[in-house]
Amino acid sequence: MVDLGLAGVEGVALEPLPLATEIANTLPAPATFTTTDAGPYFNDADLGANGGQITLSAKVRFATGQGNNGSFFGQSGGGFELTRLSNDGSIRANVEDSAGAPVLSSNTLALQIAENTWTEVVCCIDLVAQTLTVWKDGVSDQVALAANNGQFLNNRFVTLLNRNGSGGYQFVGDVEFLRLWKDTVTTDGSEPVGVPDIEVLGPASAANAHPTKRGADASG
DSSP: OBOOOOTTOOOBOOOOOOOHHHHSOOSOOOOOEEOBTTBOEEEEEEOOSOOSEEEEEEEEEEOTTOOOOEEEEEETTTSEEEEEOTTTOEEEEEEEOTTOOEEEEEEEEEEEOOTTSOEEEEEEEETTTTEEEEEETTEEEEEEOOOOOSOOOTTSEEEESSSSSSSTTOOOEEEEEEEEEETOOOSSSSOOSSOOSEEEESSHHHHHTOTTEESSOOBO
């Protein structure tokens, strides 16, 4: 009891603060994996016939001081790419249609990603609606795409964590998840309903065992 010196108030009961061990978060940390400039990256099969829509969801942390332009995903042959630029952390996008016509060329979005910070990114490319939208931790930026034929290159494959499927612009840092949906869009930055066409998760052992994995093994 503590005497407050107030008339008619005998005292206030105090309870001891709980121990740190009693209030500590006991939930397991999400499984993650770590990449280097040698990999891993992940190459899917050729995109094939498509409706010109694709959505990527990722949670990543770019390594500090690597000086690399790290790509989230792309298509071999330059069909599309989404890359963080090392000079200021901004996000660059390029998109072509299946005729090879550029519909978005080296566009820098009004979003930036800091190093050594866990960041959730969702990117939706919709050739039909002629938009590319990126959400970074829920904050969005949308750019208009030029008129196009409504399809991505069908004889080129999608690649994750690099730009061209051979390790170019390799992402260096930590990854919690990568998910990609073909022929699917999101309008609010939430992940599309349904099983993703590509999903890569931690820990490193799972990422290294992924059938599309290329390059050096992940660690962590």
